[in-house]
Amino acid sequence: METAAPNYFLIIGGVLFVMLNVAAALIWVERRMLALWQDRYGPNRAGPFGLLIVAADSIKLFFKQDWVPPFADKPVFVLAPAIVVISVLLSFVVIPFAPGIIVADLNIGLLFFLAMSSMGAYSIILGGWSSNNKYSLLGAMRGAAQMISYEVFMGLALMGVVLMAGSFNLREIVEAQRGLWFFIPQILGFIIFFIAGIAETHRLPFDIPEAESELIAGFHSEYSGMKFGMFFIGEYMGITLISCMLVTLYFGGWLGPDFLPPIVWFIIKVVAFLMIFILLRASMPRPRYDQLMEYGWKILLPLTLVNLMVTAAVLLWLES
Amino acid sequence: MELTFYIAAAVATVATILTITRYNIIHALLYLVVSFLAVAVVFFTLGAPFMAALEIIIYAGAIVVLIIFVIMMLNLTHEDVDKEKAWLTPRVWVGPAILSLVLLAELAYIILAPDTQPTEALVAVDARVVGMSLYGPYMLGVQLCGILLMAGIVGAYHLGRQKKKVVHRFLQPKEGRSAAI
Numbered sequence: 001m002e003t004a005a006p007n008y009f010l011i012i013g014g015v016l017f018v019m020l021n022v023a024a025a026l027i028w029v030e031r032r033m034l035a036l037w038q039d040r041y042g043p044n045r046a047g048p049f050g051l052l053i054v055a056a057d058s059i060k061l062f063f064k065q066d067w068v069p070p071f072a073d074k075p076v077f078v079l080a081p082a083i084v085v086i087s088v089l090l091s092f093v094v095i096p097f098a099p100g101i102i103v104a105d106l107n108i109g110l111l112f113f114l115a116m117s118s119m120g121a122y123s124i125i126l127g128g129w130s131s132n133n134k135y136s137l138l139g140a141m142r143g144a145a146q147m148i149s150y151e152v153f154m155g156l157a158l159m160g161v162v163l164m165a166g167s168f169n170l171r172e173i174v175e176a177q178r179g180l181w182f183f184i185p186q187i188l189g190f191i192i193f194f195i196a197g198i199a200e201t202h203r204l205p206f207d208i209p210e211a212e213s214e215l216i217a218g219f220h221s222e223y224s225g226m227k228f229g230m231f232f233i234g235e236y237m238g239i240t241l242i243s244c245m246l247v248t249l250y251f252g253g254w255l256g257p258d259f260l261p262p263i264v265w266f267i268i269k270v271v272a273f274l275m276i277f278i279l280l281r282a283s284m285p286r287p288r289y290d291q292l293m294e295y296g297w298k299i300l301l302p303l304t305l306v307n308l309m310v311t312a313a314v315l316l317w318l319e320s
Numbered sequence: 321m322e323l324t325f326y327i328a329a330a331v332a333t334v335a336t337i338l339t340i341t342r343y344n345i346i347h348a349l350l351y352l353v354v355s356f357l358a359v360a361v362v363f364f365t366l367g368a369p370f371m372a373a374l375e376i377i378i379y380a381g382a383i384v385v386l387i388i389f390v391i392m393m394l395n396l397t398h399e400d401v402d403k404e405k406a407w408l409t410p411r412v413w414v415g416p417a418i419l420s421l422v423l424l425a426e427l428a429y430i431i432l433a434p435d436t437q438p439t440e441a442l443v444a445v446d447a448r449v450v451g452m453s454l455y456g457p458y459m460l461g462v463q464l465c466g467i468l469l470m471a472g473i474v475g476a477y478h479l480g481r482q483k484k485k486v487v488h489r490f491l492q493p494k495e496g497r498s499a500a501i
Contacts, residue, residue, distance in 0.1 A: 076346065107446060111373030118381025122353070125385065129346060129392050137392060144389045148382060155377070168447060 012103055015092055023236040028054045030236075030278050037282040061232075066225035073130040080127035081220075081227045084234030087119040088241055095244050096171045098254045098263040109170040110162060113245060114155050117200055121147040123234065124202070124209055128219035139218020142289055143209030146199055149296050154196035156304040160189040160311045161249050174253035183250035188307040190250045192300055197246065199292070201238035203277060205284035208292060243273035325365040332358035343401045343408075349388055356380040367444040 028043070028051060035042025046052035068077055094109035096102040106112055121144060128140020162168060164185065165176035173182075183190045199206040210218040220231045247253060247269040256265030287295070335355035342348035356379045363372040454462055 073344075073346070076350070079350075106369070108369045108373045111370070111377065115373050115376035115381060118377055118385075121381070121385055125388055125392070126346075126350075129388070141389065141392060144385055144392075148385055148389075151381070 011101060014101075015097075015103055016089070019089065019092055019237055019240065020233070022240050023233045024054050024058060026236040026239070026274065027057055027232075029274070030281070033275065033278045034282050037279060058229075061226055061229040064225040066227060069131070069133075069222050071132045072222060073132065076126050076130035077222075078227070080123050080130060081223065081230035081234070082123075083126070084120055084123035085230050085237070087116045087123070088234055088237045091116040091241050092244070094170055095241075095248060096174055096253060097244075097266055098261070101263065102171060105169070105171055108168045110158060110168045110173070110249075113170075114151070114158070117154070118147075118151055120200075120234075120238070121151075123231070124219050127223065127231070128209075131219070131222040133222055135215045135217075136219050136221050139209045139211070139215045139221075142211075142215075143202060143219055146202065146206065146208060146292065149293060150196045150199035153192055153296065153300045153304050154200060156301075156308060157189040157192040157196065158249065160186045160307055163308075163311050163315055170248055170253075174248055174255065177252040177255060181250065181252040181255075186250060186307075186311070188303060189311075190246070192304050192307070193249070194246060195300065197242035198277070198280065199296075201235060201242055203235070203239060204281040205286050206292060207286065208289050211286065239274060239277050240270070243270045243277065246273050321365050325362060328358045328361035328365065331355075332362065343404050345391055345404075346388065349384055349391070353380050353384050356384070370445065370447040370450050 031053070032042045032044075032050065034040075043050035043053040046056055068074055091113050093103045094106050094112050096105075124143035124147070125140050128136040128138075128143065131137075161173060161182055164182060165173040167173060167176070176182075202209050209215075210220065215221075220228055223231060247266060251269050254262035254266045256262070256268075260268075332355050335351045335358060339348050339351040339355060342351060356375060360372040360375040360380070363369075363375060
């Protein structure tokens with residue numbers, strides 16, 4: 001982007017600042033919205049509408065004792081929570097927030113996102129393994145299996161969009177949606193990507209790696225203080241990332257009627273998806289582990305392949 | 321860009337050496353991941369961004385995760401590390417070292433000899449070009465890979481086939497009562 005060159009560092013700083021704050025603010029938003037949907041009040045004491053709960057939570061996380069268990073594998077234990085935050089933050093590099101507001105206009109933007117999300121699996125696996133704890137190990141194994149299998153459908157579902165746009169570049173994918181947002185022709189791909197996205201961020205209802213009622217928080221049982229905070233923030237940034245990707249790939253990114261600037265359209269759409277993520281958490285029960293895997297491999301994989309084949313066939317037919 | 325290439329190449333070399341010399345197998349695999357990431361950067365700087373992305377997605381993101389997945393199930397302890405130390409005596413290094421030296425000599429010859437210098441300039445190879453050559457001149461290779469993967473899947477199915485699926489004893493169908501699942 002030629003016009004973006006002068007304020008390059010401004011964009012990087014802006015994206016970093018906004019994303020880290022969104023992750024913190026989501027803690028409050030999630031608790032308030034959960035409360036609303038479950039007919040409670042939620043945190044409403046500290047500050048206006050309970051907003052200061054974010055500050056209180058952050059202070060609490062920073063000042064808690066940061067304890068590394070003596071039986072843990074120290075270097076890996078310390079490394080694991082950093083990986084999730086780094087990989088998610090790096091993914092935001094390729095997201096076009098508005099024309100000109102993009103950190104790196106990569107030609108392989110979509111593949112870069114897939115690569116970084118597959119790196120995210122390491123944080124769960126290594127965190128669970130290095131904790132040297134049976135529950136953590138179980139959580140890590142579930143997480144590894146879940147993330148690897150759902151990455152397959154995620155990538156394949158995205159290929160429908162790539163076929164229609166003819167590019168891996170996210171900016172060009174958004175431009176290709178000027179006539180029609182891709183969620184109409186790619187409705188199946190959209191649903192599969194959405195489900196895979198929930199599994200990829202291991203959010204409820206697919207929070208099987210942590211499953212507090214059976215695995216006592218699974219892979220991050222042994223983590224405390226800000227190391228736990230990193231997993232926590234990584235999860236919220238993961239939700240934001242998946243919402244941004246859903247908007248960019250299927251809901252026309254920054255495109256919208258002219259009476260609002262493009263960035264506002266993008267934010268509105270992303271917030272709508274964040275709300276859906278929170279509503280899912282409020283309303284869905286957790287499936288059993290084997291149900292999740294069977295659902296993935298026996299239903300989603302064939303559906304994705306059919307979607308890909310039909311998309312390719314229709315495109316070829318339209319061309320000829 | 322050239323400096324990036326040299327840094328990434330150095331990181332890849334160091335990480336690979338560390339992969340071989342670590343006794344703790346998970347640490348070794350972590351260095352292997354670093355090595356893959358560095359090689360991906362090398363691909364990127366040499367004008368093959370598509371290959372770089374695939375390198376991370378497939379090798380670093382899927383294959384090594386699967387290896388770690390298997391190793392986690394083995395429940396390795398400090399005794400295993402000691403056992404491995406006992407196996408890796410200096411005598412073990414001789415054979416691989418000679419083979420590597422031969423390869424290194426060949427590599428040095430290719431780089432230094434005047435008639436093997438690359439003549440054409442670097443061209444960026446994007447996804448479209450990779451796809452065109454895969455489904456053009458290399459079609460046979462793609463099909464052979466497909467057959468190989470199919471054989472692997474059939475083998476895995478044969479090994480992992482379940483005799484009988486037991487969900488829970490209360491959920492099993494009984495005589496005189498229809499299935500409750």
